[in-house]
Amino acid sequence: MSTTTTERAAAGTADYLDQRTGLGKAVKEFARKTFPDHWSFLLGEIALYSLIVLILSGFFLTMFFVPSMTLVTHDGPPATMDGVLMSEAFSSTLRTSFEVRGGLLMRQIHHWAALLFMASIVTHMMRVFFTGAFRKPRELNWLVGTTLLILGLAAGFTGYSLPDDVLSGNGLRITDGVIKSIPIIGSYLSYFVFGGEFPGEDIIPRLFTLHIFVVPGLILALVGVHLFMLVLHKHTQYPGGGRKDTNVVGFPLFPVYTAKAGGFFFIVFGVIALMGATMAINNVWNYGPFDPSPVSAGAQPDWYMLFLEGSLRLMPGQGTEWVIGGYTLSLNILVPAVIVPGILFTFLFVYPFVEAAVTKDKREHHVLDRPRNVPVRTALGVAFLTAFIILALAGSNDLIATHFSLSINAITWAFRILIFVGPWFAFWVTKRICLGLQRKDRELVLHGHETGRIVRFANGEYIEVHRPLDDQERWLRVNYDAHRPLEVEPATDSRGVRRKGYKQDRRMARLSRFFYEDRVEPVTPAELEAAHSHGAHDEIGAAAGREEIGSGSTH
Amino acid sequence: MKALAARRHHRFAPVVLLLLALLVTGGVYALLAPSPASADSASTQDIETGKKLFQANCATCHGPNAEGSDTVPSLVGVGAAAVDFQVSTGRMPMAANGPQAIEKPAQFDAEQTSQLAAYVASLGTGPAIPTADQVDPAKGDAASGAAIFRTNCAMCHNAVGAGGALSEGKFAPALTDVDPRNIYQAMLTGPQSMPVFNDANVSPDEKRDIIAYLAEQHDGSAGGLTLGALGPVSEGLWAWVVGLGLLIGAAVWIGAKSS
Amino acid sequence: MSENQHSTDVTSADQNTFADPGIPEHQHRRGDVDAAASKRAERQVVVLFAISVIGTIASLVAYFAFRPDGTTSGTRLSTLTLGLGMAFALLGIGLAAVHWAKAIMNDTEVSEERHQLSSPDDVREAAVASLKAGVDDSGIARRGMLKGAALSALALFPLTIAVPLVSSVGGDWNVSKLRHTRWEKGMRLATDPTGRPIKASDVTIGSVFHVIPDVSEKERSSGEWLSEKAKAVVLLIRLDPRDLHEADDRKGWSYDGIVAYSKICTHVGCPVALYEQQTHHLLCPCHQSTFDVADGAKVVFGPAHRPLPQLPITVDDDGYLVAQSDFHEPVGPSYWERLK
Incomplete structure (x- = not known):
């Protein structure tokens, strides 16, 4: 009776562990914890799973990589690198690729996983932003997440540079140029990073330590915090019947979510393995070992750093390097490489707090917003993405030029203009679309679905029959808050004394007006009632004396 | 002969003729083109025919004596290599004014090209057409070629010769399918925007090494599909489209209710 | 809160909102x-x-x-x-x-209650009381000197790690090295990467040579070489003397139409390697800064601000091109004390 033996063994182990850890409480608490089901909730899981793939494949690679800039003569494949003087880092990368079985596969898996890690973080953040999942009580988790984004950039950047090839070496050189542009301490900071003059002989071992120890350590710690808070807060859910701020509707962690999430890990790993098997990525032997003289066309960083590259490319150099009292201030580098990313990341960090302030909202939110119901937030998000995409495209302007037979100078000028006009235009269009969708929702709730059935009244009037929404459909469209702009208390109190903080309030009210001045209120039962009594023809079945003449388009 | 005459109107006759013509052209090309000796010892008749071709097809821009003008380069002293490069790749005669002359099907056959080359070479000494031996990838050293290519060529033509952008709509073309002879000639003569890499700068052996390096690229990438070999931008695009595309597809499937 | 300072809830009155229809009915698979x-x-x-x-x-x-x-x-x-x-x-x-x-697994949705995240008031009060008791026990509030001493010790001890680290992490911290390159008077110009010295007669019009200082093979395979090369690489170009416009103070820096400019971009330091021989423009493939070689390598497009530094050259007795001196200004990207 193997079943009973197994059961007895399981019971014995459980008892042993519980006596020593009190595991039973945790199992009782978490085994049937409810998780809402939606595909967009899996975007963050893609990030988590590609991180695990990164750690597994990264471990494999560290077994063979030598983080050293000592020059050696490479002896072995590929033919184009045989007998070439290069750093040990580059040589060991070649050896991993061509002599370790599965080595190139692991390198490609690692690199594709890194690109997907960043891509899934960005899409996950988009989901969180557009649905308002960053609202109380999750503001802190949004900060943790944004910090993880930056750490992801750091992990990518430090790893990208490790093979010590020409392409990534030029990336480091650009980094050195950016560091040097920092006022007062720039050249010292460059020495700090490179252990002396660029490139020196220290940077690869230093980046290695950062890449395999410091940055992943921080990432893992913060992922721990991120997931802890996720469990603490319980997951958000999309609006719908029975979904309230006081409950969570979904499937139990064990077994449904365990199977789905666990299975998804294997799918993510499998897709990355498929990419690593079939699609070449970062063939460093084509770029050659780092040497400060060569550079190749298409010199770009990985996609998540392209926005910085584009920002550097767009900035005109005329009149932007100032000499003040003999000291050089390079605005042509500082503005695009320090200030522009500074603005982008500041926006991400402060947005939840700004929105809470202009909304005066102190409640907990666990039901997500439909993006259309918060037009200005949605529009700001789209404007932000537009700016990011324009900068990334500007960072690819040479490839756009060759692939679309355009002049690189013309493209650069077009992007210089677009970076100012594009986000503004995207904001305006998105806000209009959101308001339009909200009005359409109102229309639908008040008048129901068009059915295409045309009827004629006894008096000769023709109308189309509308089918009212069912409860679930209606609830989805009426269950939201249309926030109103804050109003300011008078500048003076009842006795005519000037009030403290009046100016601050007025500024906040102005910002609040920007957010909530244009709004579409949800339909109230009274309005629906009024609409029904006005258009009694909606309830067609009961009325007599009408004759259906057929169905078809209303137009 | 009679039999031949009888079949003159056979419907395959034009095809056979065309094949014959191609065979003859190929033969003539094989005899004439690759050898600088034959260019040097070009018969006076070739030069004469070349001159006629030049007057009819090139003189409008380059002038009756190939002396050029303010906007059009003089061809005196450019050598046979330059003519062979420009004409056999179809860049010359130019079809239309643009940022640069682009590659297109050649207008002249191999014999006419060699006659034109002979005529221009007769106007002043210049680089000759390389021999087959000089451009044989099998005789070059790909590792040396890779190093020379990185320093001298990759900044415009990309690390594996996939091409790249220059200013104002000009571009460095992809080298993937370029004939080794034309690669050699381009280095030697510096067509259009491209600078000259004379033999003191990149020696004939090094030029052949570069050709060997580029030939090595025909094997594709050890990693799989090359995705255009354009570097991180195309890799990023594929990561989003293929990788994230598949994964979001999977997520939608997981989130959807089973039927 | 005042009446005027609206909180933003919209319809609080219960009769004015729709009723939640509840979780939709389970659909069987x-x-x-x-x-x-x-x-x-x-x-x-x-x-x-x-x-x-x-x-x-x-x-x-x-x-x-x-x-x-x-x-x-x-x-x-x-x-x-x-x-x-x-x-x-x-x-x-x-x-x-x-x-x-x-x-196969059960797909009936379940609903779980959420609990208020914040602790109840009595718990908060108890927490505050515990902390207060602890502070009282430590006596830190009454003993100012003790507080100061503890804080000073904690604030200072990281210096034992930071000082040795910072002293060595930047090499010799001698940033004045950024001003100088390997070039010196009489040093021959050699091809990169092969290291062949270049004769003036080798440089034909329209050619571009990628140049390094003519140093020994041994130096070129040493660890420090890349840092030197990173500053010393030069582009050598011969122009038709009719096309060349030279500033008066640089008339003697070229030789018979041959000019030598630093290959390191004045923007952020990429190698400015794309030479378009017809327009005499040098283009940086990283950020498209464009320099006009015929006109003192001035910037004509892109994010760079300063012209590329020029290396004064001449020929030696054997006809080889040599440097007259080092560059007259620091090469590469700008930095704060560049002009000091």
Whole structure:
């Protein structure tokens, strides 16, 4: 009776562990914890799973990589690198690729996983932003997440540079140029990073330590915090019947979510393995070992750093390097490489707090917003993405030029203009679309679905029959808050004394007006009632004396 | 002969003729083109025919004596290599004014090209057409070629010769399918925007090494599909489209209710 | 809160909102009502797991069958077969687990109550009391000197790590090295990477030479060389003297139309390597800064601000090109004390 033996063994182990850890409480608490089901909730899981793939494949690679800039003569494949003087880092990368079985596969898996890690973080953040999942009580988790984004950039950047090839070496050189542009301490900071003059002989071992120890350590710690808070807060859910701020509707962690999430890990790993098997990525032997003289066309960083590259490319150099009292201030580098990313990341960090302030909202939110119901937030998000995409495209302007037979100078000028006009235009269009969708929702709730059935009244009037929404459909469209702009208390109190903080309030009210001045209120039962009594023809079945003449388009 | 005459109107006759013509052209090309000796010892008749071709097809821009003008380069002293490069790749005669002359099907056959080359070479000494031996990838050293290519060529033509952008709509073309002879000639003569890499700068052996390096690229990438070999931008695009595309597809499937 | 300072709730009055219709009714799957469908789903899951096992076996077979031989095609075959086996092994498990969860496991949604995150008032009060008791026990509030001493010790001890670290982490911290390069009076110009000295007669009009200082083979294979090369690389170009416009104070810096400019961009330091011989423009492939070689390498487009530094050259007795001196200004990107 193997079943009973197994059961007895399981019971014995459980008892042993519980006596020593009190595991039973945790199992009782978490085994049937409810998780809402939606595909967009899996975007963050893609990030988590590609991180695990990164750690597994990264471990494999560290077994063979030598983080050293000592020059050696490479002896072995590929033919184009045989007998070439290069750093040990580059040589060991070649050896991993061509002599370790599965080595190139692991390198490609690692690199594709890194690109997907960043891509899934960005899409996950988009989901969180557009649905308002960053609202109380999750503001802190949004900060943790944004910090993880930056750490992801750091992990990518430090790893990208490790093979010590020409392409990534030029990336480091650009980094050195950016560091040097920092006022007062720039050249010292460059020495700090490179252990002396660029490139020196220290940077690869230093980046290695950062890449395999410091940055992943921080990432893992913060992922721990991120997931802890996720469990603490319980997951958000999309609006719908029975979904309230006081409950969570979904499937139990064990077994449904365990199977789905666990299975998804294997799918993510499998897709990355498929990419690593079939699609070449970062063939460093084509770029050659780092040497400060060569550079190749298409010199770009990985996609998540392209926005910085584009920002550097767009900035005109005329009149932007100032000499003040003999000291050089390079605005042509500082503005695009320090200030522009500074603005982008500041926006991400402060947005939840700004929105809470202009909304005066102190409640907990666990039901997500439909993006259309918060037009200005949605529009700001789209404007932000537009700016990011324009900068990334500007960072690819040479490839756009060759692939679309355009002049690189013309493209650069077009992007210089677009970076100012594009986000503004995207904001305006998105806000209009959101308001339009909200009005359409109102229309639908008040008048129901068009059915295409045309009827004629006894008096000769023709109308189309509308089918009212069912409860679930209606609830989805009426269950939201249309926030109103804050109003300011008078500048003076009842006795005519000037009030403290009046100016601050007025500024906040102005910002609040920007957010909530244009709004579409949800339909109230009274309005629906009024609409029904006005258009009694909606309830067609009961009325007599009408004759259906057929169905078809209303137009 | 009679039999031949009888079949003159056979419907395959034009095809056979065309094949014959191609065979003859190929033969003539094989005899004439690759050898600088034959260019040097070009018969006076070739030069004469070349001159006629030049007057009819090139003189409008380059002038009756190939002396050029303010906007059009003089061809005196450019050598046979330059003519062979420009004409056999179809860049010359130019079809239309643009940022640069682009590659297109050649207008002249191999014999006419060699006659034109002979005529221009007769106007002043210049680089000759390389021999087959000089451009044989099998005789070059790909590792040396890779190093020379990185320093001298990759900044415009990309690390594996996939091409790249220059200013104002000009571009460095992809080298993937370029004939080794034309690669050699381009280095030697510096067509259009491209600078000259004379033999003191990149020696004939090094030029052949570069050709060997580029030939090595025909094997594709050890990693799989090359995705255009354009570097991180195309890799990023594929990561989003293929990788994230598949994964979001999977997520939608997981989130959807089973039927 | 004042009446005027609106909180933004919209319709608080209960009679003015719709009622929540509750969780939608559970829709049965085919497998829930049809035993055959359920059995079919189970078989599919089994097949998927089997595919995974086959993938693993295939991957192991590939490991032994395709030994990478260092060639492009051999490496590609090994990578492809190992990777495909792995992908099938993983995707089989993933698809099986998800299909299992979707088609076979109970799919009735459940609702769980959320609890207020903040602690109840009595707990908060107890927490504050504990902290207060602790502070009282330590006596830190009454003993100012003790507080100061503890804080000073904690604030100072990191210096024991930071000082030795900072003193060495930046090498010798001698940033004045940024001003100088390997070039000196009489040093020959040599081709990069082959190291052949260049004669003036070798440089024909329209040529571009990528140049390094003519140093010994030994120096070129030393560890410090890359840092020197990173500042010293030069582009050598011969222009038709009629095209060349030279500033009066630089008339003697070129030789017979041959000019030498630093290859390091004044923007952020990429090698400005693209020379367009017809326009005499140098283009940086990283950020498209464009410099006009015929006109003192001034910036004509892009994010760079300053012209490329010029290396004064002449010829020696044997006809080789040599430097007259080092550059007259620091090469590469701008930095704060560049002009000091």
